[in-house]
Amino acid sequence: MALIIRVLGWFLILTLYWAMDWLNFLQAIKSALAGSLSILALSSWTVHEGHESKAGRLLNLLVVFLFLAICGFQSFLRDVFGVAQDDLIVVEALFNTDGGEASEFLIQHVWSIGKHLLVIFAASLFYWFLTGLRLPSAKHADGSGKSDIKVRKRGIGLPAVLFTGLFLLLHVNPTMRKENPLLYFPIRHAKWERSVESTRALQEKISTAVTVDSSLATLRYTGTEPRTVVFLIGESVTRLNWSLYGYERRTTPELESLGSRLVAFTDVITTLGSTVGDIRLMLGPGTREQPELYSSKPDILTMAGRVGFKTFWITNHSTDMAGALSILAEHADVTVNVNRGGSRGEGSHDEVILPVLEEALDDPAPLKFIVLHLLQAHPAFYFRYPESFARFDNADDEVARSLKAEGRSLRARKMRNYYDNAMLYSDHILRATIDLCEQRSDQSIAWLYAPDHGEDVGHYSNFVGHNNRVPAMFEIPLLFWRSEAFPKGLPEKSGFESRPYQTDLIDHTLLGLMGIEGDYYDSARDILSPRFEPLPRYIAEKPYP
Ligand SMILES: [Zn+2]
Structure with missing residues (x-):
């Protein structure tokens, strides 16, 4: 009976975590399974015929406290970052961090940390109370030493062996093994170390492959004049939330005011729905069919550098400095991380990129390729814009009403508002980068x-986040602008903005803009070329649309 009460108590605590949306359903189930087996295994050793020593109770409390600590940690991450449970990116960022960044982070989130600590202690107290239920203290147990021994013998019986065995068996499954609170950080740390190591190995592999790559020598700059190509890589932006593409909320007024000077392609999708995967395909010869080419062929920064471009990688993602994208970033002549608050900290709105872009534009090199990697709508959305852009927070408009009519949860509707604020701010930043280019009219x-x-922001259900099962995750904006002096002519026929395109081929468009020809450039894959030919498109092997 005592054991059942404890397990039910544990379930109750997890139900609370789940109901508060601090744990997702899957994580709550995993914690429930691992935790209840630990409770059953330990309690079946320490509880005999309803009796348990103080030490036994304390030991039980300790085990549950460890589980609660991990639940609290995961809840904190979900609460603050809105990440999926067990998101390695954040845990890895923790291992990558330094003292200054860590203390900044702790100060910034002191309230949330306090709240979750309080919940952990309250839940521990509740559990301690449960362990005392229906257990007359050992002192009151009546009987001689002889019967004590008898009780003990009966107590450590089949259940103890069974539950302990089941608990150990749980560790055979790699997913469940990670639920053991004592292994939580060691397993993740080992994984992080392996990923750092594999990045280093990959880097070496690529540089060896590139030195013997014969196609690289076929590339040449076909122009005669100086030119600059600026490529901005956004983050988690679906065109479904841009008024430029028909969204009911006015999220892109500044870009819209450029009128016909801005080309907005209307039928462009990405390929994988993941940051690293898609950017690798965009910036190298890798394609949907052959994604692994990124590890054996030169990327576009290497190609541009080979024909004489000075290359820049300016990023507001601090993870670009150590993670998988660091391989690309390091191939630039100039790499600048403008993020000073940790990539998920509040203090790094995308405007930090502007002064560095100005410097790059004013660099005297005649040929320049400037890549900017923006944070835009990286979770959590509400960290991505200054207060003055929080225009949709309590909006009572068509979007708010229709979401409500469709029965979206309060959380989903709030997240939509935050996301749209981030879109409005992104509009402002994108326009500001165009203005900086326009001011250099001689270039x-x-x-x-x-x-x-893209991103799913309650478009189809209450789900908010990366969701590879829905179109919003793939349907993105693609924008093009050029200065008066830029040589490349646009296709003559009207309506080319509706060309169907998938961004795994965008390296061809970039090479075309840079005026680079050779083995890695195919004008049929260049959306701006008069010779463009559309290809059938697929998302996860399914034809699109
Ligand atoms: Zn992303």
């Missing part, structure tokens, strides 16, 4: 923008 500049992928 021949092409400007291209595409996000890595």
Whole structure:
């Protein structure tokens, strides 16, 4: 009976975590399974015929406290970052961090940390109370030493062996093994170390492959004049939330005011729905059919550098400095991380990129390729814009009403508002980068923008986040602008903005803009070329649309 009460108590605590949306359903189930087996295994050793020593109770409390600590940690991450449970990116960022960044982070989130600590202690107290229920203290147990021994013998019986065995068996499954609170951080740390190591190995592999790559030598710059190509990579932006593409909320007024000077492609999708995966395909010869080419062929920064472009990688994602994208970033002549608050900190709105872009534009090199990696709508959305852009927070408009009519949860509707605020701010930043290019009227500049992928923000259900099962995750804006002096002519026929395109091929468009020809350039894959030919498109092997 005592054991059942404890397990039910544990379930009750997890139900609370789940009801508060601090744990997702899957994580709550995993914690429930691992936790209840630990409770059953331990209690079946320490509880005999309804009796348990103080030490036994304390030991039980300790075990549950460890589980609660991990639940609290995961809840904190979900609460603050809105990440999926067990999101390795954040845990990895923790291992990557330094003292200054860590203390900044703790100060910034002191309330949330306090709240979750309080919940952990309250739940521990509740559990301690449960362990005392229906258990007359050992002192009151009546009987001689002889019967004590008898009780003990009967107590450590089949259940103890069975539950302990089941608990150990749980560790055979790699997913469940990670639920053991004592292994939570060691397993993740080992995984992080392996990923750092594999990045290093990959880096070496690529540089060896590139030195013997014969196609690289076929590339040449076909122009005669100086030129600059600026490529902005966005983050988690679906075109479904841009008024430029028909969204009911006015989220892109500044871009819209450019009128016909801005080309907005209307039928562009990404390929994988993941930051690293998609950016690798965008910036190299890798394609949907052959994604692994990124590890054996030169990327576009290497190609541009080979024909004489000075290359820049300016990022507001601090993870670009150590993670998988660091391989690309390091191939630039100039790499600048403008994020000073940790990539998920509040203090790094995308405007930090502007002064560095100005410097790059004013660099005297005649040929320049400037890549900007923006944070835009990286979770959590509400960290991505200054207060003055929180225009949709309590909006009572067509979007708010229809979401409500469709029965979306309060959380989903709030997240939609935050997301749209982030879109409005992104509009402002994108326009500001175009303005900086326009101010340099003597320069021949092409400007291209595409996000890595889209995002599901309560478009189909209450779900908010990366969701590879829905179109919003893949349907993105693709924008093009050029200065008066830029040489490349646009296709003559009207309506080319509706060309169907998938961003795994965007390297061809970038090479075209840079005026680079050779083995890695195919004008049929260049959306701006008069020779463009559309290809059938697929998302996860399914034809699109
Ligand atoms: Zn992304």
